[in-house]
Amino acid sequence: MTANTLVRRKNTLSFGWGTAIQAILMLFGLGLMINRWVFGLGATTALSDPRPWGLWISFDILAGIALAAGAFTMAAIVYVFNVKEFHPLLRPTILTGFLGYSLAILGLTVDLGKPLDMWHMIIYWNVHAPLFEIGWCVMTYATVMALELSPMLFERLNWNVPLKLIRSISIPLIFAGIVLSTMHQSSLGTLYVEVPDQIHPLWWSIILPPMFYVSAIGAGMCMIIFESTISGYGLNHKIPVKLLGKLAGWIPYVLGFYLVMRFLDLILTGDIGAMFAFDGPSIMFWVEILLGYVAPIVFFSMPAVRKNRYRLFWVAFLGVFGLLLNRFNVSWFQLEGAPYFPAWQELFISIGLIAFAMFVFNMAARFLPLFEEH
Numbered sequence: 027m028t029a030n031t032l033v034r035r036k037n038t039l040s041f042g043w044g045t046a047i048q049a050i051l052m053l054f055g056l057g058l059m060i061n062r063w064v065f066g067l068g069a070t071t072a073l074s075d076p077r078p079w080g081l082w083i084s085f086d087i088l089a090g091i092a093l094a095a096g097a098f099t100m101a102a103i104v105y106v107f108n109v110k111e112f113h114p115l116l117r118p119t120i121l122t123g124f125l126g127y128s129l130a131i132l133g134l135t136v137d138l139g140k141p142l143d144m145w146h147m148i149i150y151w152n153v154h155a156p157l158f159e160i161g162w163c164v165m166t167y168a169t170v171m172a173l174e175l176s177p178m179l180f181e182r183l184n185w186n187v188p189l190k191l192i193r194s195i196s197i198p199l200i201f202a203g204i205v206l207s208t209m210h211q212s213s214l215g216t217l218y219v220e221v222p223d224q225i226h227p228l229w230w231s232i233i234l235p236p237m238f239y240v241s242a243i244g245a246g247m248c249m250i251i252f253e254s255t256i257s258g259y260g261l262n263h264k265i266p267v268k269l270l271g272k273l274a275g276w277i278p279y280v281l282g283f284y285l286v287m288r289f290l291d292l293i294l295t296g297d298i299g300a301m302f303a304f305d306g307p308s309i310m311f312w313v314e315i316l317l318g319y320v321a322p323i324v325f326f327s328m329p330a331v332r333k334n335r336y337r338l339f340w341v342a343f344l345g346v347f348g349l350l351l352n353r354f355n356v357s358w359f360q361l362e363g364a365p366y367f368p369a370w371q372e373l374f375i376s377i378g379l380i381a382f383a384m385f386v387f388n389m390a391a392r393f394l395p396l397f398e399e400h
Contacts, residue, residue, distance in 0.1 A: 044260065048385040055378010058371050062136050070136075070371040076364035079137075079357065081372045086133030086379060088214060088353040090126045091164070092238070093346065095246030096253075097123025097171060098207035105200045112273070114265060115250060117178065117396050118387075122253050124171040125383040127164060132379055156216040163210035170203045178394040212239040218356055226360035227297040228311045234356075237287055241349060244280035247273060248322065248345030255339040261391045264335075271332035277345065278323040285319055307360055314355060318348015 062070040073080050100119040103109050135141040147165075152158045173192060180189035192199075215238030222230050231237060251270050258264035292298040301308055322345040331337040358366075390396050 045385070045388060048381045048388065051374075051378050051381035052385055053378075055375050055381065058375045058378065059132075059136050062371070062375070063141065067139065070369065070375075072366055072369040072372065074364055074366075077366040080366055081358075081368040081376060082133045082137040084354050084357045085350075085376055087130045087137075088357055089350050090129040090133070091214065092211065092242040092245055092349055092353060093249045094123035094126025094130075095207065095211060095242035096250040097126075097246070098204045099243050099246050100250060101174075101200045102204050105197065106204070111269065114397070115254065115269065115273075117175070118254065118257065118391075119250050120171055120174050121387060121390055121396065122249065124168065124175060125386060127168045127171065128386075129379045129383055130164060131168065132382075133376075136375055156213050156220070160210045160213045160217075163206045163213070167203055167206040167210070170199055170206065174199055174203065178390070178396060181395050182393065208239065211242045212236060214238050221361075224362040225356060226300075226307045227295070228292070228300050228307055229352075229356045229360050231288075231291045231295070233287065233291055237284065237291075240280065240284045240287065241352060244277055244284060244322075245345055245349030247277050247280065248342040248349075251338050251342035252346055255335060255342070257387065257391065261388070263391070263397050267333065267335045267338070270335070270338050274326045274332050274338055274342070277326045281319050281323050281345070285315070285323075310351075310355060310359065314348060314351045317344055318351055319345075322348070 058070065067073060071080065097120045100112060100116055103112050104116055134144070138144065147158065147161045174196070177189055177192055180186075180192065212235035215234035215236075218225060218230065219232060219234050251274060254265045254270060289298075292301070301311055322341050325331045325337070325341040325344075331341060
């Protein structure tokens with residue numbers, strides 16, 4: 027082992043204020059979650075019967091699952107389309123996806139009225155309900171991603187027998203993950219197809235399921251660039267900018283296809299005029315479209331942007347922002363119901379879940395062969 031490797035290994039295992047802050051926020055969020063489980067929703071949220079879904083659904087579940095779409099997208103790029111040069115991005119991306127789904131599952135445990143009854147879904151089947159399909163797919167896909175990540179642990183522990191077993195079924199696992207993600211990413215849109223009279227026409231559509239799916243792919247690719255840049259600086263492991271730039275070059279096609287779907291739908295439904303109403307929803311619509319979709323399409327089309335790590339990061343941030351704003355508009359901002367603003371407990375539970383995801387990624391990068399050079 028060279029001296030440089032020893033220095034890098036020592037820096038990797040050292041802990042700073044960032045890790046301490048993550049741990050504090052995570053534990054504080056856990057305390058609030060326990061308080062909610064013990065004393066109920068009324069003690070911890072601003073939710074009500076007229077407004078039963080709020081921040082936890084919009085952010086932890088809808089946005090969290092959509093931003094985790096980079097996992098199945100990268101798996102498809104590497105194994106289906108056989109673009110092997112992206113293999114260094116695979117494990118960090120799948121771990122990010124797994125943590126996104128973990129946030130969604132943990133968010134459900136605090137949002138459901140009776141979280142201890144979650145197991146009822148396994149026993150009592152309602153095959154006509156979108157939530158039934160979403161619940162089963164999320165549960166199954168989280169298991170698939172855990173199996174996909176298990177080789178890191180087996181390699182670290184030198185467990186050759188289970189490692190060989192997992193590698194023998196890796197391709198079926200990858201394909202299962204792609205199919206499951208396709209199903210529930212679109213089914214999340216199906217939830218809101220069922221409430222056409224409660225969502226503003228600029229966001230409601232009969233084709234919400236495919237639009238949710240396509241937008242998740244585009245935002246998931248942006249999330250790969252966003253996460254890779256942050257973890258690269260925080261953990262002293264930088265993905266080659268050429269690789270991120272090539273990935274960015276594909277994003278305009280995905281986001282462009284999404285915009286075509288969305289504007290064609292508005293034209294065919296006759297709601298295109300609502301864009302020019304100059305009211306609150308129309309302004310929010312243009313903020314979402316111009317910043318979250320048009321700007322990434324334009325900037326990612328520029329070679330100068332794709333060759334610069336900082337520019338890639340900020341444009342990817344806009345893509346992530348666009349997805350977040352879209353999901354918030356559909357499920358909260360443009361959804362009819364009682365006035366609602368999250369209680370401070372709701373905010374800090376979500377912050378604690380983010381800190382949990384960052385802490386786990388941090389620990390995995392330090393102690394497991396997460397990156398290819400390990």
